[in-house]
Amino acid sequence: xxxEFTLSGRYGALGLGGCYAPETLMQPLLExxxxxxxxxxxxxxxxxxxxxxxxxxxxxxxxTSAPRLARELGLHxxxxxxxxxxxxxxxxxxxxxxxALLARRMGKRExxxxxxxxxxxxxxxxxxxxxxxxxxxxxxxxxxxxxxxxVARMRLFGAExxxxxxxxxxxxxxxxxxxxxxxxxxxxAHYILGSALGPHPFPLIVxxxxxxxxxxxxxxxxxACGELPEVVVACxxxxxxxxxxxxxxxxxxxxxxxxxxxxxxxxxxxxxxRVGGGRVxxxxxxxxxxxxxxxxxxxxxxxxxxGLDYPSLGPELAALCLEGRVEALxxxxxxxxxxxxxxxxxxxxxxxxxxxxxxxVLGRLGARTVLAGLSxxxxxxxxxxxxxxxx
Ligand SMILES: *Cc1c(COP(=O)(O)O)cnc(C)c1O
Numbered sequence: 562x563x564x565e566f567t568l569s570g571r572y573g574a575l576g577l578g579g580c581y582a583p584e585t586l587m588q589p590l591l592e593x594x595x596x597x598x599x600x601x602x603x604x605x606x607x608x609x610x611x612x613x614x615x616x617x618x619x620x621x622x623x624x625t626s627a628p629r630l631a632r633e634l635g636l637h638x639x640x641x642x643x644x645x646x647x648x649x650x651x652x653x654x655x656x657x658x659x660x661a662l663l664a665r666r667m668g669k670r671e672x673x674x675x676x677x678x679x680x681x682x683x684x685x686x687x688x689x690x691x692x693x694x695x696x697x698x699x700x701x702x703x704x705x706x707x708x709x710x711x712v713a714r715m716r717l718f719g720a721e722x723x724x725x726x727x728x729x730x731x732x733x734x735x736x737x738x739x740x741x742x743x744x745x746x747x748x749x750a751h752y753i754l755g756s757a758l759g760p761h762p763f764p765l766i767v768x769x770x771x772x773x774x775x776x777x778x779x780x781x782x783x784x785a786c787g788e789l790p791e792v793v794v795a796c797x798x799x800x801x802x803x804x805x806x807x808x809x810x811x812x813x814x815x816x817x818x819x820x821x822x823x824x825x826x827x828x829x830x831x832x833x834x835r836v837g838g839g840r841v842x843x844x845x846x847x848x849x850x851x852x853x854x855x856x857x858x859x860x861x862x863x864x865x866x867x868g869l870d871y872p873s874l875g876p877e878l879a880a881l882c883l884e885g886r887v888e889a890l891x892x893x894x895x896x897x898x899x900x901x902x903x904x905x906x907x908x909x910x911x912x913x914x915x916x917x918x919x920x921x922v923l924g925r926l927g928a929r930t931v932l933a934g935l936s937x938x939x940x941x942x943x944x945x946x947x948x949x950x951x952x
Contacts, residue, residue, distance in 0.1 A: 566594050570761025573880025575841060575848075580760040582846045586740070589747035594762040596667045601769065606666065613658055614773065617691060618648045620655075622774075624781035630907040630923075637929040638786060641910070642778040642806060644936050649684045651913065651937030652774060652802045657684035657753055659770030661692050664751035671750040675699045675739040677732030678867035679711025680913075680937060681755030686720035696720040699738045701731040704867065711941060732871060733859070736845050756799025757875035760846030764875055771805025774934065779809050782932055792816040792926050795934035796919040797889075798833075798868045800875030802936040807887065816888065818926065819878060820918045822864035823891035829854060833862040835874040836882045836889035842873075849876040850883075865894035865945065866914035868937075892921035898949050901939065913937035914945060 564587070572578045582590060600606040614620040623643045631639035644652035657674075664672055672689050674696065676682030682698040689696035698715055702724045705712050715722050728734040736759075743752040754763040757771070775793075782790060793810050795803035797819040807817045824832030832838065835850040842851035844859055852860040852872040864870040874882075881887040892900065900920035901912050912920060916936045923931055939946065 564591065566591065566761060567598060568594065568762065568765065570765065572877045573883055575880070575883065577841070577847070577849050577880050578761055578764055578876035579848050580846060581843045581848065582760040583744065585744040586747070586760070589743070590760055590762065592667070596663060597762055597766050600663055600666055606662065610659060610662055613662070614655070618654050618658060619646060620773065621777040621781070622646045624778060624785060626785065627908050630904060633903065633907055634924040636923065636931055639923065640782055640785065640790065640932045641935045642774060642932065644774060644802065644934065645910070645912065645916070645938035649680070649687050650940065651680045651684070652771060652805060653681045653684035653755060654687065655773055655805070656755065656767050656770040656801060657681065657688040660751065660753040660766065661685070661688035661694060664694060664753070665692050667751060669749055669751040670694055671746065672696045672753055673699070673739050673743050673746070673750050674753045674755065675732065675735040676755065677701070677704055677735065677870070678941065679704070679708040679715070680868065680941070682720070682722070683711050683714045683718070685753050686715040686718035689720065690718045698722050699725050699735040699742070701725045701729070701735050703730040704732065704735070708867070708941070740845070757801040757804050757877060758799040758845060758847060758873065764847065764877055767801050768804040768808060768877060771801045772808055774802065774805040775807060775809035778806060778932060786930070789813055789815050790930040790932040791928040792818055793932045794818045794820065794919045794922065794926070796820050796869060796915045796936060797874060797878060798871055798915060800878035802934055804875065804878055806934040811886065816928070817881070817886060818888045818890055818922065819882065820922050821874070821889060821891045822866060822869035822918060823893040823896070824863040825894050830861040831863050832891065833864045833870050833872065834891040835872070836879065839874070844873045847876050850874050850879040865897060866918065868913070868915040869918060890922050892918040896921040898946070901946065902950055910935070911939035913939050914942045
């Protein structure tokens with residue numbers, strides 16, 4: 562085995578991404594890249610992935626026209642790509658399943674994962690049960706308390722959920738713990754990272770498995786209206802649903818818009834808007850736009866949606882924003898809630914709080930036809946919606 566990656570893993574003029582990992586993780590990351598490249602060139606692997614996506618995940622997910630909401634927002638046409646209809650309720654399963662298949666192909670019988678809101682943990686637990694792999698999920702103790710139903714779902718699927726007590730006891734600490742555990746067990750375990758983040762090759766692997774979203778949506782929208790939309794919009798936490806939806810439109814004459822969490826204010830610590838608010842820095846093995854305080858420490862973040870509440874943006878999406886190919890907007894907590902309320906009333910669809918950030922900007926795009934990614938369903942956010950909207 563050579564000690565060099567085949568692919569660059571760098572994005573944009575600033576060379577974002579890369580592999581800032583401890584020595585103990587270099588060998589497993591090199592092996593992972595080699596296994597991924599081999600799998601993506603193996604028709605047998607691709608056939609099995611496609612079949613599992615069809616029969617287990619429920620792909621292709623629907624493209625839904627939303628005429629009543631479009632009229633309310635002054636749009637000519639609005640289409641929703643319905644990842645909320647995928648098994649386990651969000652796009653996370655596309656990546657979890659792809660990486661679980663990759664783990665099995667590599668002869669690894671154990672899976673390690675981290676989760677914040679619990680959606681990635683649930684997706685991993687489901688994929689591992691399906692493929693007969695053991696699954697251990699690291700989760701901050703604070704997140705375990707606020708996402709109790711997802712903890713119960715993971716346990717029903719046979720996963721072990723390990724509370725992380727360090728620091729703020731949320732996602733950032735859970736990632737640290739998962740990476741540390743993987744370093745000690747990498748001979749038998751694979752680490753399934755949940756967004757287009759982390760050291761190379763993870764950002765590439767995750768966005769490759771998520772690209773199915775945009776590949777389907779592009780042909781579905783062409784079939785539905787005979788032309789491409791003017792704008793494609795998605796919310797951006799780490800960037801996996803956004804890249805998955807937008808990358809297949811990259812060469813088209815289509816505006817691409819990523820919406821970050823504006824939280825409850827513009828000051829450091831009150832939001833998770835990394836484009837504009839962040840500076841280049843390294844977190845969890847990759848260089849990207851990172852929210853930092855004046856001393857360069859990773860800053861605190863705030864968002865009503867746990868899935869967008871992360872201080873760094875995935876390096877590929879960050880590079881696309883910096884070069885202007887993707888426009889970055891932000892939606893506040895209040896705007897996201899309003900976006901959700903509108904979709905519920907107009908179309909009978911309850912979106913995840915994360916997805917609601919994308920919906921929140923539809924009226925300010927100045928466009929006629931829009932394709933919006935609905936990354937997940939809102940059942941997990943019911944108590945927040947009830948408290949905020951008085952349902
Ligand atoms: C995790 C999650 C997100 C944010 O993650 P990305 O990697 O940016 O896609 C968005 N929506 C839902 C429903 C999620 O579960």
